[in-house]
């Protein structure tokens with residue numbers, strides 16, 4: 210897609226498509242997204258909050274497809290934090306049905322598009338129907354080797370770090386690990402994202418400028434791109450703009 214468009218650009222200099230100066234060579238390998246603004250989107254339209262979540266799922270579909278075409282290796286989507294359990298029960302119950310609803314429609318296409326579905330978070334205390342839906346998707350896509358679609362589900366970074374520290378202590382006390390061997394790389398192997406590279410780019414929608422207990426260790430060296438756009442209004446063009454800004458920063462900092 211990009212190479213084709215890049216050729217087009219050479220032949221039609223007036224090409225004003227937003228693909229301009231999006232380099233195929235420096236697509237971020239791992240993009241993480243905090244998909245914020247769903248409730249606000251609904252409220253602005255006089256709709257119930259759940260309408261925003263439903264519309265937000267349609268945006269996931271588009272961004273997953275686009276990421277796969279761009280050659281992104283890992284797309285992490287913050288779907289539910291450990292703090293979200295404090296929301297009204299009716300909203301939590303609705304949210305917990307979304308993985309099933311999304312996968313009932315999308316899993317065949319994800320399989321066809323060679324996507325690997327993965328979940329980062331505490332799966333154990335999810336409702337059975339939620340766990341069953343995600344485990345089925347993980348199982349049915351585990352032999353794929355394309356885009357890794359990583360849903361952060363019932364995930365909280367501080368508890369992930371605390372659990373990692375407890376495991377390190379257990380291994381040191383058990384003689385499996387020497388304290389001297391503890392460093393960034395060995396500690397990363399104790400986290401839920403042990404098998405993933407850290408995000409190169411974090412996108413957060415709806416104007417919030419916080420991490421909200423998301424991948425605090427993993428985002429240490431990531432580029433952040435914030436937008437006022439609410440997640441249900443987020444488009445491929447917004448996604449491209451985030452990547453374009455990322456690539457411009459890489460060129461600038463890469464030179465020093």
Ligand SMILES: CCc1cc(N2CCCCCC2)n2ncc(-c3ccc(F)cc3)c2n1
Pocket residue numbers: 244247261262263265266269287288289304305306307308309311312326328342343346360362440
């Ligand atoms: C359990 C909370 C939740 C919320 C949610 N929202 C609400 C938040 C942001 C907008 C999108 C819609 N989505 N959208 C997809 C999933 C999903 C999760 C796992 C999976 F394997 C497949 C799909 C999802 N999960």
